[in-house]
Amino acid sequence: MTNTTSSITIWTPRILSIFRVVTALLFLSHGIVKLFGFPAGAAPGQVPLFTLFGLAGVLELAGGFAVMLGIFTRPIAFLLSGQMAVAYFMVHLPMGFYPVLNMGELAILFCFNFLYLAFAGAGAWSIDAKRGA
Numbered sequence: 001m002t003n004t005t006s007s008i009t010i011w012t013p014r015i016l017s018i019f020r021v022v023t024a025l026l027f028l029s030h031g032i033v034k035l036f037g038f039p040a041g042a043a044p045g046q047v048p049l050f051t052l053f054g055l056a057g058v059l060e061l062a063g064g065f066a067v068m069l070g071i072f073t074r075p076i077a078f079l080l081s082g083q084m085a086v087a088y089f090m091v092h093l094p095m096g097f098y099p100v101l102n103m104g105e106l107a108i109l110f111c112f113n114f115l116y117l118a119f120a121g122a123g124a125w126s127i128d129a130k131r132g133a
Helices: 004-035 052-069 073-096 105-122
Strands: none
Touching: 004 052, 004 105, 052 073, 073 105
């Protein structure tokens, strides 16, 4: 095995962990906006808890936090991937076909990021790795 191959083999699960944490932090920030209205001025702002947007906020905050820690990453990431697919088709697609015009790029990216994590797992630096999942 060459040095390059060895480095790639060693760093791949670690970079996967960094990818997971960054994706989850960005995702849970959307839940913070929906549930707490922070930071002020961010769309859509604080929403009522017992609505679809409120449920989305709970999933974004709790699911994002769990994925960030790397606990039950595969099933939670799969659920969040589905949430983002639903968000795209319910909220963004009705505003137009092109994601750049209907502001659906983030929903698509989160959908496929979480789908990837559902299959790839949490990476080396995670609670899942510590518990052998």
